Amino acid sequence: MRIPLLLVLVALQFGSYLLFLKGFFPTKVLLSPVDLVNFKSTPPAHYEDPKPQFKKLVFMVVDALRADFMFSNDSSMELTHQLLNDGYGVGFTAYSSPPTVTLPRLKGITTGSTPNFIDAVLNIAEEDTSSTLGDQDSWIQQMSNNGWKINMFGDDTWLKLFPNHFAKVDGTASFYVSDFTIVDNNVTRHLDHELSNEGRQDWDCLILHYLGLDHIGHKGGPSSANMPTKQKEMDHIISRIFKETVLDDDETLLVVLGDHGMNEVGNHGGSSIGEVSAALSLFSSKFTKLNHNKDIKAPIEMNPDYEYFTKIDQIDLVPTLATLLGLQVPINNLGAFIDPFLDLYETEADKINVLTKNALQLKVLLDKMRGVVSTLESDIGDLKSVDNLQNYIAMAKEQLSKTSSNYNYDDINFGLAGYLATTIIALVVFLFHYRDNKLSALIDLTFFIVYAVNFFGSSMIEEEHHLWWFFTTVFLSFVALRKLRAPNRKSTLKAVSVLFIALRILKAWNNSGQKNNIKANMKISSFLSSLPSTVGPVLMACLIVSTYIPFGVLMISGYLGNDSVTTNTRFISFMSLTMLAFCSMSVKFLSYLSETFDLSQKDVDIPGWCRGYLDWLITYSATDDFNSISLILFDLFHKVWIVVFIAYLFKPLLFKALNIQSRDGNHYNDILVIISMLLINQTNFSNVPIFASLLVILESFPKLVVSKSTTYNSNLFSLFTILLQNLSFFQFGSTNSLSSVDLTNSFNGLANYNMILVGILTFVSNWGSPIFWSLGYLKLSLDSLPNDKERLAKKWDIVYNRMVFNLMFYSISGLILICSCYNLRFHLFIWTVFSPKLLYFLSWIGCSILVDCLLCCLVTAFYC
Template structure:
């Protein structure tokens, strides 16, 4: 790029400000609030009096992330609950939870019976959000309260945000402080005895969070998982015993359920089988003797899972999570909510007499008919002949025909015809299930105006950025052609759901192709080409570190398969990673200060405090992952809390960063400078911070990155633009090799509360971003320093220890002319033009094109089957990459590092 062809900084910054505008405009149209029918439902007067409900009270016990196998598997800690199932006093199910498997949308599905919008997943993370309230919407909670009943709630404060003013007594706890396994649950349990003695409530809701927090911190196989299950089972026993013994609780139903499940990493949010398979158990002495019709009792009690599902999570019968709402409404004797899409669970109908069973299913069917008629005005119309229904042209017509047949059978049954109540119930259930399928699959009410405006802004931004880059390029180069091919391939890939799920393969292939091209270029320049080959070897290693994506998720890898059986190797590599950073700081850091020994001791203290915290962290979360030879360290630090240790490490790290800035600006260099550039020293402290925010099994990846960085610097023919392309590729490789995916379930919260005692959305948000984008942040931080050093090296500026050649001779042997033509002038050093603008322009080009491709795919595929499970999560990730990473890291943070390296030359 020639200097006269590059745009001004104001133009580049304006482009980067347009990117969030386009992203947010599109999001406003893509994630609208779904409208709900206002008011509360009432019973149909023509149907006669409602059946007498079998229960007057409800204890609704939600255990967050209670996956089906946690309750039903042989190694479960829920032994008392299993005994109730065997005794016939409990009805077990697997409740299918639709994506997104996040608490707020799942609570909405359980209470309204509807299918929440995907935007509810975002609102789940906003502690102060009030726009997602259900205070004015129809739910079984609102129906109970309208009848005169009182409600109490203890646990996850998501319920308080969704239902403000609904509860007579409540005590909420934040759902995001995942470091807390015990107090967050004890705060719920301490209210149980008092409430069981009270007789002034109709519904008691308890939402336990500890099991979910254990999953986020150390996965479903954590040593803390079974004890937590046993703790929850003791609470079930306590409540059920009270129901049997206390007279005022005899008509109480106890429901144990999970709002969602979790995957093998302990996370949730996506559509994996483990995430969508929470347990559901309804318990009461009144269930004694009930079992699915046509099944042998011994087989029912002894075989909770069919042989074909033995390796899965489908225990007993699977029902939709939305089916809970109409079933609870019937068992409590209140109308089904207007927005319900659930179907009354047939196995529970045996609590009523045959006539009442028909009444309940008719009520459910008519309520669904009202929604279907509102969605499809021609839905409830008589067809010209019965033959028409033999070959319906659509699912809507099939549902309409099923209604005609069901209501015809019902009329015959009422009039004493040769129709049994079983036939009527079967047809009503079949119609309701078909309605549920049709209405649940209706596309969201997109606002195409906002979507079009956002897409237009993004495409215009991308067009301007690309045109500016094209004008600056005088002839095709390897970097330009590679970036063009990479951008086009990425956009095309976004239109295929499988490629979106397996995006990591794209970046691994791109990285391999790019560094092989650099190898060929090195060979043509009569160099050995050893450095690119070495990088390819390291990349082959890191791509097997974490098996990510969907197709091979859970397959053997280094982090989750090899290291658990070789913990000595793991900690040897972790210590080697810390040693590499410390040696660089001790040998050539802080060389300007007269008391260098003191500063080196400080650097050593920084590294040791961070390493000590990671050892203590691992010892608490997964004791079996800490070798015996580190037990002395654990015992030495056991008197200090993890919060204190993390804060100590952070203070030391940020202190080192602050002093590096101070030294680079206010302490001039005297004589030949033999230390590292300030930006490099600064980067070492950044790396220590990133390590502190990383799972132990991924820490050795930073050692791999250090080796890649050293190899990049040794490629003599590497131009600054090629460094920019390399950094861009390595940012995405870094994200995926750490275990990142395009699924919400891969968001890792295990390090989001390091050093935090309570929930703070800003601090937790920053720590969550850093811990999940640690790999890309590393390259954003180091990329600017690598770029500047390469420019200065090629330009002959003495920005490194002087070689045996003079500066003039060194300059003659480097491609100074190419550097001058490639980078514009914003700063002059010894007559050589140096600027960060081309790097920012290149990054802006790619992220604008990439975001535009994702938005175009979401627009074109908005009616696709996987729009909410694949493309919508990808759009959320595109928002993070474009707004947070590109805007804050590549532009903002990178500029800071660039400035630091410039001050070092002073």
């Protein structure tokens, strides 16, 4: 009954943590129509609603269009540069506030409000409908209320946000990041009709949301070989739309923007300079009379701050669009009218009206915040002064941006109290369990507390990988020095050398962290991706193949020289392992080639044997689309893997029922290898070789352990496992920023979106190394026992020891984390640093429950 009781305690802890998060990430307080009536100020006597400048809008979103992709001298968008230089376009670098993922950013650029942090989570739940903006004011809502016909093609996030608002739609799932072309072709195929004379009569607003550039970034980074081709494709589409809708029609406005940018590894979600610096350009034949940025010509010299032309807030687009199109400014807008477009209005009175419209809308929010209604004149003074109005708008924007969220203190307090209660119970269980080994308990508790107190520092959370490198090297140095004092020092020294070399390779593969995770840092992964085509494919192929060899040796070696294993068993084991390895190696190498080289070009510079390999895949799969080939290989791997996993999981029970003798000690080795095959298959190709280092570390560590009691070894193995789980997590390139969540393998083998399967694949992709070490703990602990009889007798004790250790670790660190976030809830970095850590810690608790508890219990239950 010990383990079920622990599972109940873990469930209570998990529930308390979720309750705290529910209060910490509340729904934003929005202005209601009733508030609008109660706090609305009377317009000045001279005010007239500004006349619209445009009657039609083409709104083109290029997902993850960073400012330099459009404006810099590293950009391939030459036609767009010409439009900007000819005065038809006005360019900006638009600050997109975090979280920099699509759903919250679309909320920002349609309502003008700052998004909820929790929208970053809802962004992943593609079937979720709780984030709809159907009842909130936005320029989409304003268009719908005024009878505008809106057609939308592209990212189906728009359909989730604005149900029943579009006259014609064709949505595309946004998370199938392996596809660079189909998602965009599905948008472009509509342009022939929509831009024709007949088609233009069917819409007043045309929304196009392209996803391919974002997908290329996720798969290969901003410097991917596929990026220039995609930029040229977007460039030609912009030029086509301009020529067919804008050039000869001065009442049509074209807006092109990125919803966010991307960081140096191609991801987004956080607050790095690359992620928040999105491109924004507005095009019209009317803009030739503007004087804004006439002396600045595109392309502009590349700069590390991604600042090109004028820098504005992305939400400033909302009041600007609403005013230019003759719509009401959305009531929860926090943006300011973009200054250069004031020159579209000829008289000073018209300009005053434009700014007054913006000021009146912001004043309602200010009065609601203050609880009083005042006149605009009492707040501003001279209502006919452009400077006064602009200063007031800037002041209102600043104040309102600081007060955009509330906390639900009831949920926070109950969640905190529940977590504190489970931590106290966990401490009692922990101390009772280690009553005969108080020194180990003291060391563990000291380590837990020292680690957790770092949560009070934003920099320590951003650079947490340094903590785990320090803790791991100190721990392993202590264990190694202790072993070196024992006899047989020569063999020990060899094991120490191998372990620390493998550990250093792990550290060097991806120098992680949020502040300095740039390509300028020396990383093995970056070095491999930068190798020329004459060397890179050969080296990558060798590394991928050599990763699978030690796993194969580990599995097959258990059957060699073992007379109790039949020839059929050996053959089946060899064939199943070969099939899994072949499918996985093929798809990983194909990923490397497609993401490093532009395979759409027939004259791409790759070795002849690579071209032969690709031709063989094309022949085998009967398609020349490499995304489809990858889908076939992933699908084949998953089908074989499920059969093999079930067969090996049930093998001990089956052999026992059939009275077939087999060495039971192979069971946990087999399961470790089979699950490792899935983990490797779900890992980015550049990180595949790291698993070889993990296995070397796993095999080397037991040689450094001085045999003591089982409890002592279990504690030592638990401490080693928690250290390597976290260290390897960060050294795979992950951070505590949402931008490092890897979605590139979330659709492996899936032809359609399935929230549960996508969630599982995403979890396995990002927590692959912690899952490996959870199973590695079983191997370490069971291998430390002398024979099968001892293993069978103590297998549940081993699982229980780990569960007690993990429960105490996550209790102390989780309690200090939520106390830290509560204490720092008004800190400058609460949404960019501390809140993402809360979500990551939730995933770590989930990993502990699903893998350290449930999966290990499952494997142990079948070990007989």
